[in-house]
Amino acid sequence: MSKLKNAMSLKQFMIRQEVLQMYRSYLRLGRLIQGSDEESSKKLQLEWNTWVRSEFDLRKNEKNEDVIRNMLVIGKRQLGELNRSIRISNG
Amino acid sequence: MGRRATHRMEFLSKNILQSQARSASSLFVMGNPVVSKDCRSLFPKKNLLPVESNVQQVRSFAKAAQLTLETIREQVLGVCKQHEKVDAGRLTLNSHFLNDLGLDSLDHIEIIMAIEDEFGFEIPDVESDRLLTPADIAKYVGDKKNVGD
Numbered sequence: 001m002s003k004l005k006n007a008m009s010l011k012q013f014m015i016r017q018e019v020l021q022m023y024r025s026y027l028r029l030g031r032l033i034q035g036s037d038e039e040s041s042k043k044l045q046l047e048w049n050t051w052v053r054s055e056f057d058l059r060k061n062e063k064n065e066d067v068i069r070n071m072l073v074i075g076k077r078q079l080g081e082l083n084r085s086i087r088i089s090n091g
Numbered sequence: 092m093g094r095r096a097t098h099r100m101e102f103l104s105k106n107i108l109q110s111q112a113r114s115a116s117s118l119f120v121m122g123n124p125v126v127s128k129d130c131r132s133l134f135p136k137k138n139l140l141p142v143e144s145n146v147q148q149v150r151s152f153a154k155a156a157q158l159t160l161e162t163i164r165e166q167v168l169g170v171c172k173q174h175e176k177v178d179a180g181r182l183t184l185n186s187h188f189l190n191d192l193g194l195d196s197l198d199h200i201e202i203i204m205a206i207e208d209e210f211g212f213e214i215p216d217v218e219s220d221r222l223l224t225p226a227d228i229a230k231y232v233g234d235k236k237n238v239g240d
Contacts, residue, residue, distance in 0.1 A: 020196055021216060027204050049201075056197060 015068055019056075022075050026052045029079065032086050160238055163210075164229040170205045171225055174198065184226040199223070206232070 008016065030048040035041035062068055164184060172179040176198050181191070188194045188202065203219040210232055214222070222228045 020200060023197055024200055024204070024216065027200065053197065053201075060197075 011065070015065065015072070018072055019068070022072065022079065023052070023056055025079055029083055029086065032090065034090050158236060158238055160229060160233045163232050163236070163238065164225070166209055167206065167225045167229045167232065170209050171202055173205065174202055177202075182225070184229070185224050187224050189223065203228075210236070 027049060030045050030052065033041065033044045033048055035044045059071055062071070168182060168184065171177050171182055174194075176194055177192060186192050188199050189196070194202075200219070203214055203222065206228055207213055212235065214231075218231065222231055
């Protein structure tokens, strides 16, 4: 009985999958980052990954579904903006 | 030259070319028998200063001709050990990332991304969800690279 209680609802499962997908998208975006040379590129990518991870860690204990959904919307919008910025800076 | 002889020549040279191409491409892979430096950059906090790899190339070129399931397994384990949250002492081929090693799903994603960097191809989300042990990953990579064994 307790196993059933702890199981995620389908909605929760879907939201969680969206979050994980967004995390992956952020990390893939980081691969596009270029510095002036190979060493600086790696440093920038390391900083990016650390930053993304900390942003997700900050919010991972949120339980309220509406708040989570809101964060997803904001996160996706920011992903698009950062995507554009990075592509512009790469020239 | 007779017709049969020319056919034999073509067959032989085609095979020589193919096996040369195969060993050339696997030499490229075997150039990094341990974890490539690139995947280190993916993991935060560990190795903040650039570090030269101290590990020597173990295989001679003569033995380096084959990308086998065994070499893939070693590479996969190497990548996993690079992750700051992975306890290298406890890591085995069958260690479950979530249940045995106590990682969370973000760590798992980071490991899969590093595997992508290591082997040079992308792993779709749906597939990576079920790659929860180094053994699973190695088998998956082996299948994708059409490795025998």
